[in-house]
Amino acid sequence: MQIGAKIKRLRLKNGLTQEELGERTDLSKGFISQLERDMNSPSIETLFSLLEVLGTSPKEFFDDEEDMKVVYSAEDHTVHIDEDAGYEIDWLIPTSNKKEMEPVYLTLREKSQFRAFEPSLAETFIYVIEGKIRLILGENEYFARTGDSIYYSASHSHRVVNEHAGKSELIVVATHSYL
Structure with missing residues (x-):
C-alpha cells in the first residue's frame, strides 16, 4: 500500500496545497511532501x-x-419475503447496512404496508416504479404514484402503505441503515 499516494490523492480531492494541509495538522510543507513521496512515514497519531x-x-x-x-448483479441481492405482512424487500447491495446509503427494491402487495419505523437520523428517498403509496410521516400523510419521488427526514415515526388496487413497486434509499 502506498500511503503517500493516498494522502496526496485525498489532499488534492479536498483542494488543499501541501502548505495548507501542513498548517491544519501542525506539520511542515516539507514533511507533507516527504509523506506523499513515501520518503517518510507518519506516526499513527500524525x-x-x-x-x-x-x-x-x-x-x-x-x-x-x-x-x-x-x-x-442480481446474484448479489438478498431477498426477504414477509407473506403475512404482504411485502418483499430486495437488498440491492450486499452489506449495504454498513454503508452510508441502503438501497432496496420494495414490493408491496395490495392493501399491505411496510413496517412502521421510529424516528431516526436517517434521510429517505423513495421512487415509485409502479402503483400508488401513502407515506404516513408523523401526523402528516403524503401520496405518490408511478413516476413520483418522495424525500424526507425520518425525524418522525413513519410507514409506507400501498394505496394501489394491485402491487406497488418502489426503490427506497435510506441513510443510517434502518431498513
Missing part, C-alpha cells in the same frame, strides 16, 4: 490527524480500493 483533516476514517483509508466492488 496519520489520524491527517485523515481527520482530509475527511476520511482510518477504515476508509485502509480499505483496499481494488477490492471495493462497484457493479452489483
